[in-house]
Amino acid sequence: MSTAFQAEGLVKRFGDFTALHGVDLAAEEGTVLGVLGPNGAGKTTAVRVLSTLLRPDGGTVTVAGNDVVRHPDRVRRAIGLTGQFASVDDDLTGMENLTLIGRLLDLRGGEIKSRAKRLLADFDLTEAAKRTVKTYSGGMRRRLDLAASLMGRPRIVFLDEPTTGLDPAKREELWGVVRRLVNDGTTVLLTTQYLEEADALADAISVIDHGRVIAHGTPAELKRIVGGQSIVVRPSDPADLDRVDRILSEFTGRKPESPQRGVLAVPADGDLVFTAVVSELALAGIGVTELSLQLPDLDDVFFKLTGHTTSNDNEKAEVPA
């Protein structure tokens, strides 16, 4: 494996404001790097530097083996960018948008047509191909946007908050697209405010806040930082809840809670507690319909790392406009 892109000590200033204070980001070829952080953390700025839209003020940034400052054109040939704001033309049809991109990429006429048709089909836009983008729904627009980024078969795709504003079903659809891209060897950098999204897609996650990477690791590693796995048990017979409660208390030393009716959950320290609980339940002859060791979700991770949650409503109120 080799490195698809790498930023080391990346600094970007806008006047007096330092948006990125020495950020390190990297991804191996064919993997997904999730860049996770709230609004204003610097995610978009980092993507704009990696995609040659902004010049870095410090550090080195290499994409597809080329320095973004010295050889921006070589970088541009290797990347596809889907920005936070739909980067397609409202007045053109879906087909025309892809045709324009194909012509700008110097694809041959026949290839433009066949590739555009296939991408439109793959993104479920064939019927809308001849309609102006103005008439598209938010989800269709995002799909077209992504299709446009893929016209030149880029090796590296930057997706800046690709699912912001999409409903959950459309979000899942887009996730499917990202997974297929990666299966085919494309490297993806995905910025997101959704912890669930980074967890679902990323091989590695860099958590970014106020222009700094505050944590990096696999989703599982990040969850481990917070510790506190939970054992969750749902006995098949609700009458067994009391006995389950006693067993869980005994092995974990904590009082279980009931997150849902008929379910008990308790934090567990150490790797042996879960297996001990399982055998004890077996000895007691208690059947279960659900039994799991759950890692905390990434919201907990973020809170632990930053001291604030990912929802930026509070932050907005504090920052003077």
Place this chain on the structure above:
Amino acid sequence: MTAVLTEPSTTVDAIASAAKRPFALARHSLALAWRNLVKTMRNPEQLLDVTLQPIIFTAMFGFLLGGALAGDTAAYLQTLVPALAVMLTLFASIQSGVNFSSDLKTGLFDRFRSMPIGRSAPLIGAVLGDGIRYVVTIVVLIGFSSILGFRIETDPLSALAGCLLAIGLGFALSWVFLLLGAVMKEPGSVQGVAFIVIFPLTFGTNMLTPVDTMPGWLQAWMNVNPAVHAMDAARGLMIGGPVAGPVTATLLWTAGIIAVFAPLAVRAYRRRT
């Protein structure tokens, strides 16, 4: 999906070599000009100003001033219309800067910037794509003024050359407005500042009245004003009179404005983040 993505990825190399094909800048600029043209055709109200302005100005100046200055409207139109062709083309060029300014706010231009195309291609595309506006305004002008009695006194080819000269100056001036568009954040302020540029240029001329009665400083301005040269040239080519001098001056001004403002506009566009 899977099929299309797993095709042999020779395309990256193909793109790399294709970009070295000659005339890449011209091809990319034309592709972007095509985009501008399609956008204009889909929003015909964008052509409303260039359609109505020739009618309003011809009627207004012709009926208001014609009798007093030339005895009757038709006689006045002979000198007015060629000059109006220049004024209206220069008016029409403002919109290039306004559209460019609003385009820059969209994510689409981020995409263009992240692609391996010449930095000047989006600007050349914007300038060329608005050529349709000049054509519309001149066609309506000639058509409407002919109804009121305007007649070309030379020959069609010379008249066409006069129109092309005006359009050329319009293209040149649109680079000034692209520069404004790249520097200013609001399309509305581009329009405001553009009119401050365009009024002395178009009205500080001999378009409406002879220069004899004007103060010396104004006559001095007219000697350098490119619009005056273009209006003189258009009159020469449409109704007869001296041609060589004013045409040369207009062409030199056209080339000079492009030589100065095109690089400035491209630089401002590149610096804009």
